[in-house]
Amino acid sequence: MKKIIIPFTLIALTLFGISCERDTLDEGPQLVDLFADFTFVEGFSVSQKSADFAAGEDIVFNAKFNKLASWKITITGLTSGSEKVIEGVTNELNSSNAKWGGSTTKLPLFKLEDCAVDFWVLEDSTHYYDTVSITGTKVNDGFLIADFESGQLDPNWTGFVQSGANMSFVVSSDTTAAQGDFYYDMGGAVGWDYLIGLIDFPASAYGVTTYPLSDNADNVYFNAMIYNPVGITNGFFVVQFQEDDNGDGKFTASNEDGYQFEIGTTELKPGWQLISVPYSTMVVENQNGNKTLNPDKILQMSVLFLADPTSGYSQAYLDYVIFTENRPLNP
């Protein structure tokens, strides 16, 4: 018995040693990040001075620090005033954390223009400046409903405008349009009705019977850019969707579904704002069809601009109406 005890114990110890694995990473944050003085290991640089984002090009910003640092890059369109902010807390800027594909943080969207690049590091008092040029703007995936870039309304769209005072409902041109140079100006004063005006976007205007969207309402997002003029607080939008549940090519409210959502301009800050709404969150206007949200059966979308008739003049701009799938629009 005694002869087997020690070998048995040694075998058990060996098996214990073999079976144990241990994480060998350092514990806690790196001391260098906490206590070292900040220095650049590699200076701030831009991978290319111009980019055609439409062709899939990116601009990568590079820098290396000796420690974790809080940094911020601001790219400002010198014509549009558009702004892109990239920020992080890392010890390196590279393609994984400082790549720009032409997207926008603050509307409007970038145009073909020169941009100023400003770079700050919180731990460093120096401000770095550079410029880049956009030779092709970013292309967004999705089903574009309207960007008004033809300078006029598509004749296949229909609409209705009340005969109130100071009615605009026109495609306007301005370098500060949310996208491109044109947007749809919806304004007026109607003292007898909430509705000021509306515009319909039938599927037939795009050569299809219904909108070419996914059948999964959770994956479909309605996106639009809305401008709320300073001082206007009484307007609101209602966006309605008519579904062709029975596939007869027309909408019959008595036996098909209609959905809508509403957004008031008081919910928006002044200036261009992007709204993105999952189709799955639309509320029922009438539900006499299959009682299911079917984005792939949308026959027509209508954008109604309304205001309290006692509140006087109201106005808002609409631009870049687009459906995206799987995620909201990343402009």
Place this chain on the structure above:
Amino acid sequence: MKKILVILITIALTQTSFGQSQGKRIWLSGAARNVLFFDQYEGLNQADTMTSPRLNSGHTMVDLAANIQPNSSTFIHGMVRIRNDYGGFWGAGVTFDVRQMYLKGIIANTVRYQIGDINYKLTPYTLINPKHDLEDIFLDYSNVFTEVIDYDLFYNFNNAWRQQGAAVDFGLEFSQYVSELKFNGFISRQNPSNFTTTNDRLLAGGNITMVQSKYAEFGLNYINMFDLLGTADDSMQLQNPVITGSFNFKMDEDDYLAELFGELGNSKTLVNNDTLAPEISDYFYDLGAKGTYKPMGASVQVNYKNVGPKFFSPGAQTRRLDYNRVPLGYGRYGNLQSTRAIGLMDMLRDASIYNTSLSTGLGAFNPSYGNATPYGDATPNRRGVVVKVAQQDEKERWNVDLETGSLSEIVGQGTANLRSFNYFNARVGLNVDKFLSNWKKSININGSFWSEQTTRNSNLEFEKVNLSNMAMDVNLDFEFIENGFLLAGYRMLTSEGNEYTSIRNNYNEVTFFTPFVSDVNETLLMLGGRFEFSEKSTLSLIWSDYQSDYPTDLRESYRMNSMSIIFNMKF
């Protein structure tokens, strides 16, 4: 509640004589104590106009226990404490508490059990109440102060933690192959539910010891701290099981004793239903060999251990001393009324700075008072060798204990560079009276020395660590009249250098490092006397001069003279 207790005690008292006449089935026991501290404070940097120069404190207390043995296999013990702090009068400041209560007995002459307050320990890596900082170095002056703290906090039970719960143990004997199997288990409550956000937290464990023969012994130890779901609305559940195996081989010859022993195991820490909580596990092993040459009373022991950085064992890593607490006496001092750091004097006499319950997190510690193993043997993230040499004179004239350790981290903290810890301590005891054939009274001289160096090398200046600690203690216990002792002692500690202390979150993960700069000199001179009325009754009078200097620190240096009067009696 108090009325009920008074009635119970009264009944117990009235039953005492009856109980004694029936074979001492009911009897009383207890303890009484009076402690008075007369402190005199002096700021050393500048005239301190904010702090009171004198502070008197103390208390009187009586512990009264009813011991009831209703039959030969059952024993019931209940103790109440009446305490009156210095200045309390006519009921003000008087507290009346239940100090302890338990029932124990034997079922069928086989299984022992205890319910209520229990003292429990398993192994150094599962459940143990480790010694507090420098306890091995700073020798107590004839146990005058330590006895008070250890008694109050139940530290005087062989490094066991006082728990409230239940315990059982039993054994089986065999005729061949295995000599004996011992089983024991316990469960105790660590934290009560508040019915909303905190579940009951329990600690359960036990071990099985197999005594194969006089040559070999094996143990399997298990302990788990866990939340009991359903006792509150909170669905998060901590679980921290630790399982270890231990062995001990012994070869006992006439003059030699050789031993090979060790413990190894792992821990797992997780919080169910908490998406932020990591599930972490790690292992340890501690292997040792010891040789003893009996004629000289000399022994040499060598241990090699490796305790993983994520080995968490609340039962073994909970510290006695809690550095987040503020001393009772002069908790704030100086012109800025800063919080006073715990010092040597407080460690000696202030029970309020010590823990009585287990903690799931690694507690704060002061690197100046021990940086190598602040959480005892189970200190995580340590590996290395410890060597112990001891020699005890067969005529008990002297004893010598030496210990040196060379440890290092297993993984770095905030850097890939590892700290190394080297320490040495020595304790020497001389019973001078044993050298003197005609001297009948005792003369004991004890001395100790401790040196510890922590270093971390790096090319980066801010990663470097260099902390040197040193302490020594010498004291005399001289019986100058029958049962009357003269006591004298001097102890000092110096600490100089820099370190980083770790800030950990609720999951024991290091989240930040705080620079720790140490430049401190502490000295404590004590003179006094003790008279033993009997083995259970002593009166001690100690004058002490304590000084804490911070030469380059922002903290204010100070000095405190104290006169301590301590009367202790047990009955």
